[in-house]
Amino acid sequence: MNRRKFLVSSGIVGAGFLGASAAAREVSHAVTRSDSDSHLNLEDKPVAFTVPPLSYPFDALEPYIDAKTMEIHHDKHHGAYVTNLNKALDGHADLQAKSIDDLLKGLDTIPENIRTAVRNNGGGHWNHTLFWQLMKKGGGGEPKGDLAAALNSTFGSFAGFKDKLKAAGLGRFGSGWAWLIVKDGKLVVDSTPNQDTPYLLGGKAVLGIDVWEHAYYLKYQNLRGDYIDAWWNVVNWDKAAELYVAARK
Ligand code: MN3
Numbered sequence: 001m002n003r004r005k006f007l008v009s010s011g012i013v014g015a016g017f018l019g020a021s022a023a024a025r026e027v028s029h030a031v032t033r034s035d036s037d038s039h040l041n042l043e044d045k046p047v048a049f050t051v052p053p054l055s056y057p058f059d060a061l062e063p064y065i066d067a068k069t070m071e072i073h074h075d076k077h078h079g080a081y082v083t084n085l086n087k088a089l090d091g092h093a094d095l096q097a098k099s100i101d102d103l104l105k106g107l108d109t110i111p112e113n114i115r116t117a118v119r120n121n122g123g124g125h126w127n128h129t130l131f132w133q134l135m136k137k138g139g140g141g142e143p144k145g146d147l148a149a150a151l152n153s154t155f156g157s158f159a160g161f162k163d164k165l166k167a168a169g170l171g172r173f174g175s176g177w178a179w180l181i182v183k184d185g186k187l188v189v190d191s192t193p194n195q196d197t198p199y200l201l202g203g204k205a206v207l208g209i210d211v212w213e214h215a216y217y218l219k220y221q222n223l224r225g226d227y228i229d230a231w232w233n234v235v236n237w238d239k240a241a242e243l244y245v246a247a248r249k
Contacts, residue, residue, distance in 0.1 A: 047096075048082075048086040048096075049086055049089075051074070051078050051125075052129055055132070055133070058070040058071045058074070060137035061135055061234045064231065064233045065135070065216075065234060068218055069215070069216065069217075069219060073128075077214055078125070078128040080121075080124075081120075081121045081122075081123075081195070082121070085117070085121040085124075085125055088114045088118055088122075100122055100126050101126070104118075104126055107119055123194070123195035123197045126197050127177060127195055127210065134207060134208065134235065134240065135231075135234040136234065136236040136239075137234075139233065139234045139235050139236045139237070140235055142158055143158070144241065145241060147237070147244040154186065154187045155187075155189075164189045165178050165180060165189050165207075165209070166178075166225065169209055169224065169228050170225055170228070172193065175193070176191055176194060176211060177192050177208050177211060178208065178228075179192065179201065179203075179206075179207070179208045180205075180207040180208070181201055181204055181206060181247070182203055183201065183204075185248065188203060204243070205247070206240050209231055211228070215227070
């Protein structure tokens, strides 16, 4: 069975266990590859990047992030980054065969006429794929273990860290992201403009918050700070802890 047939059948088998809209997404993305694939299946033409389905329903993060925002953000915004990334890579089989990580780590090697498109849309795909995983229903609270200890020693306290990330988010003029990254073995808070990834900061992501208006405007309008305050209630600290361990390797 080739990859394409396998994914189609697994998508349909999986559909019975998912809600109707999740099932539709699963099937509509079935004839694709996963982003972890780093090489071509030579039996098939190169296949496109896809939006991974959310692992929770759109309303899972209510009341902190509303269902409508999640739906538009995931399906339309993330969807558009993926569509435009695929468009930019059209005709570049060598680049289509790469993982999204490798594309973004090697922006210098991307042909100049599509480099900005890959940076923006590939970055949008990478950032959002991570962002969905950094949130969960019943999230929030405080980190544990090594990450908690490192946040305390680096920023004085968990509250000190939260203040710093909020300031980075508020200080990012226009659209972008605020990040907690590991850089040179240390935790650092920083931000990126547009859809630039932590790779462009020279670090590896532990936690990140989308501060584009599309992430919060329906519920919070111009009050970015209120959105950031609310976002702490949905943070998936288990995922952040996992990324912290990986980033230090
Ligand atoms: Mn966004």
